Amino acid sequence: xxxxxxxxxxxxxxxxxxxxxxxxxxxxxxxxxxxxxxxxxxxxxxxxxxxxxxxxxxxxxxxxxxxxxxxxxxxxxxxxxxxxxxxxxxxxxxxxxxxxxxxxxxxxxxxxxxxxxxxxxxxxxxxxxxxxxxxxxxxxxxxxxxxxxxxxxxxxxxxxxxxxxxxxxxxxxxxxxxxxxxxxxxxxxxxxxxxxxxxxxxxxxxxxxxxxxxxxxxxxxxxxxxxxxxxxxxxxxxxxxxxxxxxxxxxxxxxxxxxxxxxxxxxxxxxxxxxxxxxxxxxxxxxxxxxxxxxxxxxxxxxxxxxxxxxxxxxxxxxxxx
Numbered sequence: 280x281x282x283x284x285x286x287x288x289x290x291x292x293x294x295x296x297x298x299x300x301x302x303x304x305x306x307x308x309x310x311x312x313x314x315x316x317x318x319x320x321x322x323x324x325x326x327x328x329x330x331x332x333x334x335x336x337x338x339x340x341x342x343x344x345x346x347x348x349x350x351x352x353x354x355x356x357x358x359x360x361x362x363x364x365x366x367x368x369x370x371x372x373x374x375x376x377x378x379x380x381x382x383x384x385x386x387x388x389x390x391x392x393x394x395x396x397x398x399x400x401x402x403x404x405x406x407x408x409x410x411x412x413x414x415x416x417x418x419x420x421x422x423x424x425x426x427x428x429x430x431x432x433x434x435x436x437x438x439x440x441x442x443x444x445x446x447x448x449x450x451x452x453x454x455x456x457x458x459x460x461x462x463x464x465x466x467x468x469x470x471x472x473x474x475x476x477x478x479x480x481x482x483x484x485x486x487x488x489x490x491x492x493x494x495x496x497x498x499x500x501x502x503x504x505x506x507x508x509x510x511x512x513x514x515x516x517x518x519x520x521x522x523x524x525x526x527x528x529x530x531x532x533x534x535x536x537x538x539x540x541x542x543x544x545x546x547x548x549x550x551x552x553x554x555x556x557x558x559x560x561x562x563x564x565x566x567x568x569x570x571x572x573x574x575x576x577x578x579x580x581x582x583x584x585x586x587x588x589x590x591x592x593x594x595x596x597x598x599x600x601x
Contacts, residue, residue, distance in 0.1 A: 280306065280307055281304035281305060281306055281307075282305060282306065282307045282341065282342055282430065282431060282462050283304060283305035283311075283328065283339070283340070283341055283431060283462065283464065284304050284338075284339065284340045285301055285302060285303050285304065285324075285328065285337070285338075285339045286302055286337055286338045286339070287300050287301070287302055287336065287337040287338070288300070288301040288302070288324065288327055288334050288336075288337035288338070288339055289301075289334060289335045289336040289337050290320075290323050290327060290332065290334055290335050291335045296486050297320050297323045297486050298320040298323050298324050298327070298334075298486045299320075299485075299486040299487050300337070300487065300488075301320070301324055301337070301481075301483075301487075301488055302488070303481055303488065303491060305462060305464065306462075307430075307460070307462055308457065308460045308461070308462055309462055309463075309478045309479065310453070310457045310462075310463045310465055310476055310477045310478050311462075311463070311464050311465065311477065311478065311479055311480070311481070312465050312466070312467070312473040312476075312477035312479070312480035312481070313325065313464065313465070313466045313480070313481050313483060314466065314467070314468075314470065314473055314480055314481070314482055314483070314568060315482055315483035315484050315572070316484060316572060319483040319484050319485065319486065320483050320485075320486040320487075321435075321466050321483055322359075322360065322435055322466070323486075324483070325357075325433050325435050325464060325466060326359075327339055327346065328341065328346060328433065328464065329346060329355060329357045329433055330345075330346030330347035330348075330351065330352065330355075331357070341354060341355055341431055342354045342430055342431065353381065353427055353429070354429055354430045354431060355429050355430075355431050355432075355433065356424035356425055356426075356427065356429035356431070356432045356433070357424060357432075357433045357435075358420055358421055358423075358424045358432070358433065358434045358435060358437055359435050360435045360436040360439050360466075362416075362417070362420035362423075364408045364416055364419060364420065365408065366407065366408045366409030367407065367408075367409065368407070368408055369404065369405045369406060369407055369408065370396065370401065370403075370404040370405070370406070370408060370411075370419045370422070371392065371404050371405060373408060373419065373423070374388075374392045374396075374419070374422055374423060374426055375388060375389070375392065377423050377426050378391070378392065378426045378427070381426065381427040383426065383427060383428075388426065391425075391426065391428065392422065392426065395421075395422045395425050395426075396418075396422055398452065398455070399418040399421060399422060399448075399452060400418075400448065401415060401418045401419065401422070403415065413440060413441065414441050414442065414445035417437070417438075417441060417445070417449070418449075421437065421449065421452070425456075429461075430461070430462060431461070431462045431463075431464070432456065432461055432462070432463045432464070433463075433464045434453065434463060434464070434465050434466065435466045436466055436467055436468065437449050437453065437465070437467070438450065438467065438469070438472070439468075446469075446472075450472050450475070450476060453465065453476060454476060457476070465477060470563070470564045470565045470568055471563075471564075471565075473564060474494050474563070474564040477494065478493065479491070479492060479493050479494075480492070480493075480494060480497070480564075482497070482568060482571050482572075484571070484572050484575040484576070485575060485576075487575070489571055489572075489574075489575040490571050494564055497564075497567060497571075498561060498562060498564075498567060501562065501567045501570055501571065503535060503561075504535070504559060504560070504561050505533055505534070505535060505559075505560040505561075506533070506534050506535070506536070506537070506539070506540050506557060506558070506559060506560070507531055507532070507533055507556075507557070507558040507559075507560055508531070508532040508533075508534065508540055508543045508544070508554060508556075508557050509526070509529045509530070509531055509532075509554070509555045509556040509557070509558075510529065510530050510532065510543065510547045510552050510553065510554050510555065511528075511529065511530070511547070511552040511553050511555065512530060512547055512550045512551070512552030513530050513532075513550070514530070514532060514542075514543040514544070514545075514546035514547035514550060514552065515532055515543065515546070516546055517542050517545075517546050518534070518539055518542055518543070521533065521534055521539070521543075529555060540557060
């Protein structure tokens with residue numbers, strides 16, 4: 280059952296569409312990734328879901344509530360990419376203050392805060408936030424997003440600018456939250472993290488969703504799995520469209536399925552040769568992302584060309600009248 284529903288979400292700034300027609304749903308307990316280049320509309324989309332930005336058009340609901348409703352805010356935790364903190368406060372003072380804003384009873388708040396900071400391995404919780412490292416501050420911001428025990432978490436670049444050790448710690452913590460049944464909307468530039476943690480993803484470019492689904496389904500739609508069969512002789516005679524080349528003293532056959540691999544094997548045997556190796560090649564999410572982004576860039580250029588031609592025609596007409 281979907282806990283987040285986004286329908287034709289659009290945001291304009293002065294006639295420029297930062298987000299255009301975004302539609303997707305997120306199931307309970309799912310980790311849903313939103314990826315794309317800078318300026319793709321990811322953060323704008325997340326902020327509209329969180330109720331921090333009013334959409335120009337379209338709708339979003341979280342647990343059946345409209346963003347901005349108090350009932351929705353109690354069910355949501357939001358971690359922005361840049362998270363200003365009250366640096367004169369200690370971590371405990373800061374988190375207690377936010378728990379009070381959510382009307383969390385003091386005893387429940389203290390137990391929840393201590394448990395979360397223990398899990399995040401934040402020892403110096405009585406130190407002023409202004410004297411903390413960037414990684415420690417990020418952990419405090421994550422704890423703030425959890426202080427109301429939300430059903431849905433929005434993490435916008437949770438590991439942005441952090442060292443590898445702290446980054447891995449936060450990624451592992453995110454996995455733990457998912458295992459506990461939290462629904463997480465996750466945006467990150469590091470596509471390895473996205474691939475390792477997300478159940479499904481939406482790829483954005485130029486404000487539009489240009490691909491959506493599981494990593495495996497997107498991989499299948501954009502290249503799928505290849506099998507590289509190395510043999511001592513050419514075994515491609517019985518198949519069409521097989522990429523064949525020579526690597527050192529071996530013939531490399533590139534095919535797309537196990538049935539083709541078996542055909543290559545039978546043909547090689549019949550030719551008196553032998554198979555020396557079979558390797559499986561799957562494109563990484565980063566390779567797929569670059570392909571999708573490049574294709575959507577070309578489509579965006581094609582959409583803008585008629586407008587440019589129209590402007591040029593208008594200019595020439597004005598010049599003629601002058």
